[in-house]
Amino acid sequence: MKRIALVLFATVSMMANAQTLQEKQAPQINISGEGKVFATPDEAVITIGVENMGPDANDVKKKNDAAIDAVIKYLKGAKVPEKDYQTKRVSLNRNYDYDKKKYSFVASQQIVIHLKDLSKYDALMMGVVDAGANQVNGVEFRTSKQAQYESEARVLAVANAKKKAGDYAGALGQAIGKALLVTDNTQTYYPMPMMRAELKSIAGDAAMDTLAVGEIVVTANVNISFELK
Incomplete structure (x- = not known):
């Protein structure tokens, strides 16, 4: 009986304390x-890419590596700080064409460039195209x-x-x-108004406005x- 009385007293005390807290809240x-x-x-983060396809994996990779090397050398020559560009993704995939019953290989690599002066956007795009980039995979505008x-x-x-x-x-x-x-x-x-596209279309007419x-x-x-x- 004493144990039951103690449990009952503790329960009543807890309920009373909870009611008091509610009243004080x-x-x-x-x-x-x-x-x-x-x-x-006033800044942009631009993701460009190089992609090559062909029947031989070594040949495809060599072409892609040569283009990427040229793009990186262009960025260095354009005085883009090394901390402002970085390789994002590298891949070499084998695809099978069921109609032709043949394999083909696709090599691709992406580079992310943090451009801190938007007035250099057109020159940069033309430069990486001339160097060998053939894709733009996204542009993020920042401040x-x-x-x-x-x-x-x-x-x-x-x-x-x-x-x-x-x-x-x-x-x-x-x-x-x-x-x-x-x-x-x-x-x-961060808004991303420009999605994947071919950079060849940008290179077609440098006199036109290309950035909104x-x-x-x-x-x-x-x-x-x-x-x-």
């Missing part, structure tokens, strides 16, 4: 906020002030959340107090719990 409102900063890109714009977007996100919280509290005849909890829900995203940089939207998302008064 301040009323609050949970709000999400978003901040956006629009910026003109050199990413950290600054992210900070500005976060401030805007908090202001947006506070404004929304004030609207809801005012409609309830109350006011917001201090922030109780702040959660950052931001995800970094548009705008980058730097976004911050936050969730804030405010005390209600």
Whole structure:
């Protein structure tokens, strides 16, 4: 009987403590906020490639290696810092043609170039084409002030959340107090407006505009719990 009484007393005490905590918890409102900063890109991350096909694996690989070597030498000659370009993927695949009953080989390699001066975009593209690159696999536009714009977007996100919280509290005849909890829900995203294409089309007319940089939207998302008064 004593053991049962002790267990019953402990259960009642826990329930009483939980009720006391609920009574002491301040009323609050949970709000999400978003901040956006629009910026003109001044950098680009360009992924180029070299691809060759043929019936002999050694011959295909040699052709690809020679083209890649020429592209890298061009980048060095163009004073692109070595830290700003890197091999991304290398492959040598064997394919079978069921109609011709023959094997063929495909060698490919990609190089990612971080171009920090967009005014050199056309010259760079023409240079890598002349050197032997025959594919562009993607262009990501970026800004050199990413950290600054992210900070500005976060401030805007908090202001947006506070404004929304004030609207809801005012409609309830109350006011917001201090922030109780702040959660950052931001995800970094870089737009990729140009997908895989043949670089030969770019080399056809260098006088034409070949780059539409548009705008980058730097976004911050936050969730804030405010005390209600």
